[in-house]
Amino acid sequence: MQETMTSPAGVPGFGRALKTEEMVLNMGPQHPSTHGVLRLEVVVDGEIVVDVVPHIGYLHRCFEKHCEHMTNYQQVIPYADRMDYVAAMSNELGYVVAAERMLKIKVPERVEYIRVIMAEFSRIVSHLIAIGTYGMDIGAFTPFLYCMRDRERVLDIFEQTCGARLLYNYMWIGGLSHDVSPDFADKVKSFCKYFRPTIKELNDLLSYNKIFIRRTANVGVLPREVALNYAVSGPVLRGSGVKWDLRKNDSYSVYDKLDFEIPIGAGKKGTVGDCWDRYMVRIHEMEQSVNIIEQAVDKLPTGDVQAALPKRIRPDAGETYARTETPKGELGYYIVSDGSATPFRIKVKSPCFVNLSALPAISRGAMIADLVAILGSIDIVLGEVDR
Amino acid sequence: MGRYFRDVWEGIVTVLIGMKVTWRHLFTPAVTIQYPDVKLKLPERARNRLYVNMDDCIGCDQCAMACPVDCITIETIKSTPDVDLGLTSVGTKKRLYVPVFDIDIAKCCYCALCVYPCPTECIKMTDVYEFSEYNRENLIYNFATMTAAEAEQAKARLAAYDKEQAAKKAAAAAAAAAVKPAPTPAPSPNPDSKT
Amino acid sequence: MTPQELCDTLKTTFGDSILEIKTDAMPDPIVKVAAERMKDVALFLRDDERTLFDVLMCLSGMDYTGGKLGVVYHLHSMKWNHKIVIKVEVPAENPHVPSVESVWKTANWHEREAYDMIGVIFNGHPDLRRMLLPEDWVGHPLRKDYQVQEFYNGMKVPY
């Protein structure tokens, strides 16, 4: 039944049997499930989406222009936090990896491990929000609250470590702002112990619910070739069955010393690359993140949390492009320096921006309710799309 | 046909599993708190409202330089050598009057970048987080302890001192030119201060 | 292929259209290409069995100051796991670059953004509108000599 509904072109006589008129529907900028201020200009034929034109830029905060007007490289970090504000640690990690590659700084081992723990926590946080809001898009409100409840526990750990709950400014070029507190390892371990059963509960409540599967399986199928051509990344790419994770394939930090799996979409409930696969990749990634965190905490070496840095950070003239795997996908920082203390140009390749650009390609022929499901499964944060 | 019945059966079963989960939660204690009545204890590193201890501020402007959103405004007046502004609690000698030290807390992004460069540790983030105001102007915090009159006085004194110095320098230069062409540099009142 | 081999392949295929090659750059080789041949280079890089650059990681518009604009393409091959940076430079008064939208679909939005922010015009782009700013905005903000407009639809712009 769904196969025919998602591809109206395949319905015999579609568009011919009845004289119908298309209607333009304005979804957003204020709409409950556009996840921010996104405007979708939807051309609909009844309930069926004929075309989608996303309009973005409502949250444009001139990140790149700001960067060119900073007094030093360090000041970019609070701004980088504010791009993908649900996973600020990952953005910071991307930026410091790029800046350190630019400055040819080697940071202490302890810093790398703490960064990995924080980035993985941030992945859990981001995926919890993605999953919770996705449930809400589909109509289930309760999983969202459960996700937020667990997220708070991670934020407590963040707050205890760096003093902020959302926008951390924790990872600095060459180190961290604070060392972790003495009871950090215990807290992290107790969280991991708490968190595994709640994933199972989430699965019971939402992931394997028949209605949820019906709503997401076979919806918004993104085939492998299209995914690569649109250069989507992160769970969206892996949902399409591509085993590609920068943490393994283009390793940075200490991910090569940690053991984890890359979950990919297998089309267990429908077609490979449908919304359910993308959703399930996130669930499995959270489990993997818990694994990574436990290993990293066990391996956490002692030492200093600041590399020796020059007083003024002033890279040589040149450029670098560094990419890291954030929860949303491949976050790239292209930094060009002219030798001064201010970046000449910082361009951010935002994963959400790229993933969103694939939305029209996969939502044509779906229904309005599917459009919401597809958008939720792509998991965009408008702060990062618009920058 | 078998698939149809399996689907219906799965539909019923998974609904019941979900209902079991929510039923269990109906009797677990809530995790939320009654906020204004009950407050969570903030960790000691909590970063909230900025506070400046003006007794320790030497007016070095480093916090304003470090601020990524330019929410700190500092103006300074050089003191004349005859005035002793005292020492900070860490023993640094104060050489500048600070008549203006404004923080626009509405702009502040709580990144704490201003806290680290401070040589006397006088600017810090406190754990006060309830400071909303009805009027946006009230969010500009004036930390400076000097009154406008005192600032004027200091400015006037500095101007007089500069004039005196310039006159001395001119006299010295004239004298030097008269005696021999080897000019001696005039003593600068504040050799360390760059402001 | 090693970075050197990649660059050599490009040089032998495109000859004079390859303006500059930097293999010691960090971390990937940088190849500067004549703007008018960009699309051919892109097609070659995507389809040739030896290169197979199937992913356009990033496309950045640049203002190099001094009347020069540029576009930087960061390419990556899933199969060979190698990377390359392609650069084109165009004069600021006539900034036309062939669009690679038909080569990599992802370039669509990236090019719109570069047009919006830097003002590079991509020939052959199917839908070259502003991406982030309103349609009636004046100027391209990421140019180094950009002056913000005083009023936008009656609203004062500079804060």
Place this chain on the structure above:
Amino acid sequence: MKEFLVSLLQNEILVYSIMALVPLVWVIPFALFAVWWERKISAHMQDRLGPMRTGGWHGWSQTIADILKLIQKEDIIPTAADKKLFMLAPYVVFTGSYAAYAAIPFSAAYVGSEINIGLFYIIAISSLVVIGLLMAGWASNNKWSLFGAMRSAAQVISYEIPVALALLAVVMVAGTFDLHQINQAQEGGILHWYIFRNPFLLPAFVIYFVASLAETNRTPFDIPEAESELVGGYHTEYGGMRFAILFLSEYANMFAVSSIAATLFFGGWTSPFGEALSGPWWGLFWFLGKGMAFIFVQMWLRWTLPRLRVDQLMYVGWKVLIPFAFVVVLGVGFWVMVIG
């Protein structure tokens, strides 16, 4: 009750007016209570506390405060709206759901109108709700509202069929359309309730309950208001008092379908212990208690399940509920014929 009032007041029209207002005495406090209850249930299912301040104990007067706020609000009618229809629609919706109460036996001593085709009347009159929703959606002149209205019309009309078939199964057993008589037939304790009397009436009840969720636009069939897709569906443009009335009628409708389920399958006002604890007031207690139990299940489902898509909703209605309902009707007929 009617006879008693007529003898007391000597005026039939006055008596009818009073009789018509009696359910309102229940419906309005019930709606206020149910909204608060729903909030509390949802909160506790989600590990929250819900409203805790207004009125002191667990925020018991939160909805009263809300309704006072809604009454005070400015009455906004969009300029592009069809003004007359827009203003009329909430009342039509409310009339539809309220009129159903006329035939529901609240207790052995009270039934608004003891008509012999009570069940038929309820099915017919509750269709009026659809017209109201369509009016609301159309008159708002908002695309989202129109979507909501269209969905709701399609949904309610489709789900009338399984509802009617499931009720037909009961009618076949009871041999009457009169709700009061159906109720009386179930007197004598829990084992006399229809749900336990005939094995085919249990699936009939499930079918009725699922379909009634769709009739009242409750999750998982709340697609007409689907806030994550259609913002608010047919009531997107409504605010203030009109919105309150739409809301009230939604809750009134919920109770109406729950009480029909209680009456037809669970003995209505009859006591589960036979003669013990029965009587007019106990009858009222049992009736309301059973109704509230179903309301609780409705809420429980709402805070557990995601929402179906519109075509899947039709699938469930036409391809699952209706075939099963046919089987149930056949089975009940067979059972009645063979066993009696």
